[in-house]
Amino acid sequence: MIKLSDVSYAYPDTDHYTLTNVDLDVPQGEVVGIVGASGAGKTTLAKIISGFIPHVDGGALSGRIEVDGINLPESTLAIAVSHVGLVIQSPFNQISGAKFTVREELAFGLENQGVEREEMATRVGEVAKLLGIETLLDRSPYALSGGQQQLVAIASMIIMRTPVLVMDEPTSQLDPGGTRMVFDVMSKLRDSGITLVVFEHKVELLREHASTVHVIADHQIVASGPARKVLSDPRLEKWAIGTTRYTRAAALAEEKSLLPKSTELPVSLEDSIDVFKGFKNLKKG
Amino acid sequence: MEVSFNDVKYTYPGGVEALKGITFNVPTGQSLAIVGQNGAGKTTLVRHLNGIFQPTSGTVTVGDWTTAGHTIAELSARVGYVFQNPDEQLFARKVFDDVAFGPRNLKFDEEAVASAVTEALEETGLTKEAQSHPHHLSLSERKRVALAAVLAMKTPVVVLDEPTTGQDHNGVRMIASIVKKLREANRTVIAITHDMDFCAENFERVIVMAQGEVLADSSPENVFNLPEVLAKARVEAPQLERLASSLGWKSHPMNVDAFVDNLEAKSR
Amino acid sequence: MPTSLFDNRKSVIHRLNPVTKLVALLAIIVIVFAIPVWWVSAIVLVVVIVPAAVISGSGGRLLSLSLKILIPILLVLFIVQGLTFPGGETILWRWGVLKLTTEGLLFALGVGSRIIVLILASILLVLTTHPGQLMSALSEHGMSPKFAYIISSTLQLIPAFSDRANSILLAQQARGLSLKGSPFRRIKVMLPLLSPLVLGMFTDVEERSTAMEARAFGSPAKRTSLIPVPDTTLQRVLRWVFVALALGAIATPILMGIL
Numbered sequence: 001m002i003k004l005s006d007v008s009y010a011y012p013d014t015d016h017y018t019l020t021n022v023d024l025d026v027p028q029g030e031v032v033g034i035v036g037a038s039g040a041g042k043t044t045l046a047k048i049i050s051g052f053i054p055h056v057d058g059g060a061l062s063g064r065i066e067v068d069g070i071n072l073p074e075s076t077l078a079i080a081v082s083h084v085g086l087v088i089q090s091p092f093n094q095i096s097g098a099k100f101t102v103r104e105e106l107a108f109g110l111e112n113q114g115v116e117r118e119e120m121a122t123r124v125g126e127v128a129k130l131l132g133i134e135t136l137l138d139r140s141p142y143a144l145s146g147g148q149q150q151l152v153a154i155a156s157m158i159i160m161r162t163p164v165l166v167m168d169e170p171t172s173q174l175d176p177g178g179t180r181m182v183f184d185v186m187s188k189l190r191d192s193g194i195t196l197v198v199f200e201h202k203v204e205l206l207r208e209h210a211s212t213v214h215v216i217a218d219h220q221i222v223a224s225g226p227a228r229k230v231l232s233d234p235r236l237e238k239w240a241i242g243t244t245r246y247t248r249a250a251a252l253a254e255e256k257s258l259l260p261k262s263t264e265l266p267v268s269l270e271d272s273i274d275v276f277k278g279f280k281n282l283k284k285g
Numbered sequence: 286m287e288v289s290f291n292d293v294k295y296t297y298p299g300g301v302e303a304l305k306g307i308t309f310n311v312p313t314g315q316s317l318a319i320v321g322q323n324g325a326g327k328t329t330l331v332r333h334l335n336g337i338f339q340p341t342s343g344t345v346t347v348g349d350w351t352t353a354g355h356t357i358a359e360l361s362a363r364v365g366y367v368f369q370n371p372d373e374q375l376f377a378r379k380v381f382d383d384v385a386f387g388p389r390n391l392k393f394d395e396e397a398v399a400s401a402v403t404e405a406l407e408e409t410g411l412t413k414e415a416q417s418h419p420h421h422l423s424l425s426e427r428k429r430v431a432l433a434a435v436l437a438m439k440t441p442v443v444v445l446d447e448p449t450t451g452q453d454h455n456g457v458r459m460i461a462s463i464v465k466k467l468r469e470a471n472r473t474v475i476a477i478t479h480d481m482d483f484c485a486e487n488f489e490r491v492i493v494m495a496q497g498e499v500l501a502d503s504s505p506e507n508v509f510n511l512p513e514v515l516a517k518a519r520v521e522a523p524q525l526e527r528l529a530s531s532l533g534w535k536s537h538p539m540n541v542d543a544f545v546d547n548l549e550a551k552s553r
Numbered sequence: 554m555p556t557s558l559f560d561n562r563k564s565v566i567h568r569l570n571p572v573t574k575l576v577a578l579l580a581i582i583v584i585v586f587a588i589p590v591w592w593v594s595a596i597v598l599v600v601v602i603v604p605a606a607v608i609s610g611s612g613g614r615l616l617s618l619s620l621k622i623l624i625p626i627l628l629v630l631f632i633v634q635g636l637t638f639p640g641g642e643t644i645l646w647r648w649g650v651l652k653l654t655t656e657g658l659l660f661a662l663g664v665g666s667r668i669i670v671l672i673l674a675s676i677l678l679v680l681t682t683h684p685g686q687l688m689s690a691l692s693e694h695g696m697s698p699k700f701a702y703i704i705s706s707t708l709q710l711i712p713a714f715s716d717r718a719n720s721i722l723l724a725q726q727a728r729g730l731s732l733k734g735s736p737f738r739r740i741k742v743m744l745p746l747l748s749p750l751v752l753g754m755f756t757d758v759e760e761r762s763t764a765m766e767a768r769a770f771g772s773p774a775k776r777t778s779l780i781p782v783p784d785t786t787l788q789r790v791l792r793w794v795f796v797a798l799a800l801g802a803i804a805t806p807i808l809m810g811i812l
Contacts, residue, residue: 052763086763092757093757095764097705111777117779120779142712142716176521236454240454242454242457245540253545273531273532360727373720373724
């Protein structure tokens, strides 16, 4: 669905490369996580996958970028955005500013595409239910809290029904409950056949929802593979992403020979219950 | 410095009752985390400490002052408040000047300003960025500039509003060590956070809020062992507490070392 | 926080097509300025504006808002024109060089009545018309969507940015900035705080335009609109009547000149 080969990129007016020799292969209908320290180049990669680089930002881009069968750099932005949706980092800026209610804000993209009124209303209702924002529909997008605005921003892209959806830190302003809900929504979208690329650093949730994870560090992809394998890699500490407490506890337990050496440390609660099952309530602690 | 809330109620001008009678006291040098879902009233509560909000009824005291008798500017000498959104706080063209703004307002002499700024930038890992324009930094760096700007004021009380959001692993570690240093210096630290692992590892006391009320107020070990309270406040227990309870343990390990100590005890 | 003065009610006036109201407003302005006698304004006031205000249910707010604007304007107008009108001969009262003349008062009445109509009618439009609906209606009548976007987003973003300015100010007070002192000093300390806001605004605009493209703003498709803008044959007729009346008003003085 997404295929990047040997992609390098430098922003205009600089010879410093933000990304070098990136290869990325995302199959259709999966949730793929991309993690990296701040400043590692995540937002840049998100913009490349969604066509905003080079169509908006310019700069020096090389390599092949194919998304949903489209050669993005050689296509136009208008075509790109009908194949890939991008949820940008700042919900405040994702909101158009032109609409006076959340309801109309959600429909903004569909109005631009000339979708029939009845269908718009149905799709607004569906996406509002999906993200639990039905009660906000008649409020002004600017009278919302940061977290509520973020849900509206995500909904405003989901409603576009692009085959590929790229999300750049979509849960930065949400509380744990809201974050979990957004991840559940991602899984639901995947089940309906949509391909999702999510730039996040909530390792535990990525383990639960993503099939594959890639790590960006030093302007490159330094590790790729199944979520549990990549997210339990001790090098995550060095790459400033950090592992979960489960992983650290299991690593320390192995070091102290309390657990047998394993090939894959646990990342999530479920992984750990299995790993530590021998310690189930042995005696009063 | 000690701070206290005495039956504080706050109703927004629109009529929304954000705080419904809050009473608690934070002794000098204590580290307190406030948790709860968005909209629970956490930010409204801590903004009473520096006078941005004044209670509709009840009183807030900071040391021997009642906030009602003092301006925000006066209270700033006692309470440093780091906003959640750095873009609401930063304004200077250079990181150095932004961090120096508070100390200068507090009439530090130039030598003291320079040393306070240098120290704060070092603690937040921004020494190299002293001459950068804040708007050219990443969000996580801007958040740390906002933190440095408050640290440099050397207030006896420091309030942090969601300090770890937008920070990568290194950023979170840096903030954890700043909280530790503040505690060692006997300064009072109050932080709002959604990161329960960060909370369990770095704070001696946790307050759980929901709908403008305090649901629980105790040590992390006690608070995170109250499933009904956590569910009501839509708060998740820290990772290792969840694991310990799934394994049927009676103990509540709040960090990796404590968890592994338990493993050792159990395998003996 | 309200983003406009819109007074959300369900009256007939509120439910009129925004374009009808806009045409009526423009026609009224043309009429009272084309025929510069006070009784034309009075007729418009009694026949159109007062009934519309009463039906809308927003009359109270209309009165309180417009009085705030009108009282100072009218006071200045009557004092200045009444006392210093150059051609004034019928002197009612005199004090040194100042003289209150009938001609002056009549002139002030002529200008004042037109200002009253202008202000009342404009505020009534704003009170009874949702800005979003106005934009959709204008787009349906052929206004470019880019232009509509610029207008609506400005309307929306001004309060959003003033919120941000407010919180920047609070944040600096929280860092010891004292706002005590003369108004001049306050302005001096507040000015530097605006620079990040303006700078931030530019970054925001750039990022927002990216987000707009991602939502197909550049799409060549013919736009649709989620909320239908109500329109009726009666309103279409009414609009032409207003246009005709305005044209008539322009023609009147010309015709009278010829005759």
